[in-house]
Amino acid sequence: MNNKRIALLGLGTIGQVVFDKLVASTNGAWQLAWVVVKHPERHQTVLLPTGAQLTTDWRRAVEDPTVDVVIELISGIGVAKEAVTSALLHGKQVITANKDLVATAGTELDRLAELYGGALTYEAAVAGGIPIIRTINEGLAPDRIRRVSGILNGTSNYILTAIDQEGLSFDAALKEAQAKDFAEANPTKDVTGIDHLSPRLFAAAKEWGLKIKLLASTWESRGQLNYQVAPVALNPSHPLYQVDGVTNAVVIDSEVPRPTSAPGRAVRRRPTAS
Template identity: 35%
Template sequence: MTKQMNIGLLGFGTVGTGVLQIIQDHQDKLAHQLGCGVSIKKILVNDLNKERQVKVTPEQLTLDPQEVLDNPDIDVIVEVMGGIEDARSYIRHALENGKHVITANKDLMAVHGSELLQLADKQGCDLFYEASVAGGIPILRTLVEGLASDRITKIMGIVNGTTNYILTKMTKEGRLFDEVLQEAQALGYAESDPTADVEGLDAARKISILGTLGFSMNLDLDDVSVKGITKVTTQDLNYADQLGYTMKLVGIANRSGDKVEVSVQPTLIPHEHPLASVDDEYNAVYVYGEAVGETMFYGPGAGQLPTATAIVSDLVEVLKNKRLGVNGNSVVIPQFNKKLQTDDEIFSKYFLRIHAKDVPGTFSVLTTLFDEQGVSLEKILQVPLNQGKLAEIILVTHAVTKKNYETVIEKLNDIDVVVEVKSSYRVEGEMKK
């Protein structure tokens, strides 16, 4: 039996340091599970002389990726360097060399995951990426293995800790977006350039991965309809709360028949829904299965050790497969061809806030427009503004097609009594009677 399994590490930042720390601290447990020791043989770094949080020898570090990728003594490559093109090239090289790969790179897997998985299948190698979505929550393996016998119909997820932290503080403390964003950056929850987080791109990459696995259908980043949180106001959150809702940036992958819809957007959820209580930097994924019903998976969505834990769990899976001689058999090629729902096939409720002239006949004009598009109203709230000259009208619709609702929004902007459409958000989940 093999006495030692050697790992090559691409990248040695926060997560890479965490991987080494867990492997060093958990040697006894790993040896018990795998029947052999685990060692980090080589680590690709940018600076050989940088001070490290964990102890490494000079012989372990290299500036040359080939010393990791072409090393015959290395069994598994762990990629935690980030970025897309270099990571893609290195992973392809590793797979072509017959090495198994673990990555935490959601950007890479959202864009090139299908290509790399096909290559892994061809080479008889494992390619695992549990840490790419929701940090320490084992959601990918749950979809592929734990719920393998079920038919998943819907996945809803809070999968970006930065935006969840911002919305939590705005909701509970009444603070402005820009102020909370600066705080999140100071705490390390948000990058200096927060665009990928606050505009929903990070969550879009993750929901495309979840949808691909949950529906066994190749979904690309371009298939995701994306709207971020930069225009969310405290007024929106206050009115949502009055109507019984909490706002979250939610990734939604929904299947109806053989067609799917994938989106990321600020979404109103009833206070009593489990996702509504997920606060601060935490993540949660809500899964609907035809057999199991509704399940939710909750935990830290990022951070050094939660992410590193997911990576080492993948590592354990690779090494167990190697011991059993079944590496490469876990790659499952998607079963179904991609079919996306059109706008007249996507149904949802919506929250709408408008400023209108407070004059006789205004509401009659509005209800006529809604009736023409087959949009009925579930909730109505009206507040006088500007000494009675304007009215702020807040509406929640019943379920309507996206096409009809967007037609309503377009026509509202052309009606004389409407001064401005202030905001519009999707509504998910049913309130308890």
């Protein structure tokens, strides 16, 4: 079997870890062919493996007919969407950790993969290091899933835990998360939905033995698919009640009773890169 030739787009926080893993791997099933960066001057000390090339032109890498797999770690929607679209139009396999891209254009890109014989895989974009997409698609394929609920954002969960357990204000908890590299410099997308919660709400929840968590949930009702992302007060019997700090977890309720709670540390580099 021929080696899969890989084009790695992005050498930032996640990209660097993926690069290191690919270079250190002794698995002969793949070969790193291209590394695409925006600022080559920042990567002058990067030691590329034999045969790999560094470029700022994603088209050279993505449209190289010898490239089989494109790993997109650019972030954002603009260039990332152009590159992924091109890769799928050329029938290539795409791996992405880009939440924004999957959320805004996932259905469109999935159709391109189906039409042109490629593949779009985005396990790394969902719940950090938890392999929940494969679990649902393969492990639970025979079951009828009634509800999926999860704590999918380690940053927000860390902040909520700090407010609840340490009595910090929202601003103080956010600064602590940023100092520990659990939150971005611009944390807007991670904290929207919890930044308006009042200290009184946490005090009331604690008095009743509840914990406030930011839950993403989807469920079927009367043939309709419903979904919600919102702060929820959980009681101690809920399987996500004990999920604190930067940990993510997903719980699946299906017709066949089985333990389907999958926890994982979500922030930031290594679980996603893995």
